[in-house]
Amino acid sequence: MDRVGEEPVLNVDPQQQITLLEVQQHDLEVDRVRHRRATLPEAARVAEIEAAQRSLADSITSVSVEVADLELEQRKADNDVDLVRQRAAKDRQLLDSGSINDAKQLTSLQHELESLARRQSDLEDVELEIMERLEEAQGRQSALLAERDQMVADLAAAVEARDTAMAALAEEEAAAQAARAASAQAVAPELMTLYDKLRADNGGIGAAALHRGRCEGCRIELTPVDLERIRGAAPDEVVRCEECRRILVRTPESGL
Ligand SMILES: [Zn+2]
Incomplete structure (x- = not known):
């Protein structure tokens, strides 16, 4: 096989090249597990509940201010009614008492009593209206507080589900990493170095099988000329795909 640019041709035992495909499979498995961890629905659910909790806390603050204001208004209205009643x-x-005998004074007192009765009635209307608003606000406050309690329970359940899922994925990743390490150990370091570099540069795939004349990395059919060249290459030569530059590993299914 031709030298490509300045890259020297590597010669590595064909069995090690096959093993490199296993390393590639384990690396893809690690990538898949990491992707699942990064996009875990259970984690999204926790974030969702936490955001809802922040928004709910704001609503509770504002309804509590509303309730406190109305309670103050209610005390003032009660007081106003009391003053009129006392008067x-x-x-x-x-x-x-019969102590007033002056007719004018009596009439004036009766007028004042009528006026006070009207005033009391008006103030009681105000009092009632405030009470209704207060009850309505307290109702909303209770509902929000109940919702808050429910969210605390929901969050605890969601955190537990997330942690369980994360722990399972961590185990899967550790198993894939261990399998990867075991396979990588059997591959020549210079081939591993080339593979790691190619993998980093090529979306996670550094080595691919040549399968029935096609590169499994870029999924492009090799030209008859390239296939001919690979047929002529020594079994231990590390060949590369002319299209994607990935390490191309020959297997019994390569179609050579
Ligand atoms: Zn390719």
């Missing part, structure tokens, strides 16, 4: 009670006491 009316005092007037009535005065009227009932």
Whole structure:
């Protein structure tokens, strides 16, 4: 096989080249596990609940401010009604005591009592309206607090599911890494170095089988000229795909 640019031709035992394909399979398995870990739905679910919790906390803060404001308004309205009641009670006491004999004064007192009754009725309407708004706000507050409790439980369950899934993936990755290390050990270091570089530069695939005349790395059929050249190459020569430059490993199914 021709020299490619400045790259020297490597000669590595054909069995080691086959083993390199195993290394490649294990590396792809590690990549798949890592990808699954990075895109784990269980982790996305945890993030989703955490975001919902932040948004819910904001809603709880604002409804709590609303409730506190309405409670203050309610106390003020109660107080207003009390003052009017007290004033009316005092007037009535005065009227009932019989101590006022002046007709003008009596009329004036009766007018004031009528006016106080109207005022009390108006203030009680206000009081009632505030109470209704308060109850409505308290209802929303209770619902949000219940939702918060539910979310705490949901988050705990989601975290547990994520951790379980992560632990399983960590085990899978460790197993794939161990298998990779065992296979890589059987391959000449200079071939591993070339493979690692090609793998980094070519989307995770550094070595591919030549299968029925096709490179399994780029999936392009080799030209008859290239196939002829590979047929003529020594069995231990590390050949490369002319299209993708990956290490091309000859197997019994290469179609040579
Ligand atoms: Zn190729």
